[in-house]
Amino acid sequence: MGWFGKKKNPQDALEKADKLMNKGLTGMMMKGFVPKEHRNAINQSLEQAKQAQMAATGALALTATAKVRTVRDTGKLINFDPVVILELDVTENDGSQYTKTLETLVSKLQIPRAGDIIGLAQHPANSSELVYMGPIG
Numbered sequence: 828m829g830w831f832g833k834k835k836n837p838q839d840a841l842e843k844a845d846k847l848m849n850k851g852l853t854g855m856m857m858k859g860f861v862p863k864e865h866r867n868a869i870n871q872s873l874e875q876a877k878q879a880q881m882a883a884t885g886a887l888a889l890t891a892t893a894k895v896r897t898v899r900d901t902g903k904l905i906n907f908d909p910v911v912i913l914e915l916d917v918t919e920n921d922g923s924q925y926t927k928t929l930e931t932l933v934s935k936l937q938i939p940r941a942g943d944i945i946g947l948a949q950h951p952a953n954s955s956e957l958v959y960m961g962p963i964g
Contacts, residue, residue: 849870879932889948908933910933912929914926934961937961
């Protein structure tokens with residue numbers, strides 16, 4: 828029941844879900860019973876939740892800012908927060924500018940709108956990827 832145990836950390840919950848999904852006996856059962864496209868969707872949702880957790884805890888440094896061009900809803904929800912597709916005009920800290928499309932989890936309380944300025948960070952596992960950090964200012 829966990830009455831006298833340590834407090835649960837959201838990062839621990841994500842790691843436990845990843846372990847149950849992809850490793851050990853439960854991972855083998857998932858591969859046997861759950862279709863591949865559903866497993867891929869679950870793993871993608873876990874990755875987006877991990878990115879959101881890292882951004883929320885301040886574990887990532889701001890490496891770029893972006894002006895939102897458009898926001899499209901994907902219809903997916905993770906813990907009742909929407910996953911959206913953002914079309915962005917990105918300006919990196921070194922001054923380089925380009926356009927990028929990013930599918931990311933956003934807080935339902937802070938859904939970016941066209942014209943908003945957002946922060947981006949480098950993904951720790953893949954330096955060519957950017958992670959949504961949230962609105963700036």
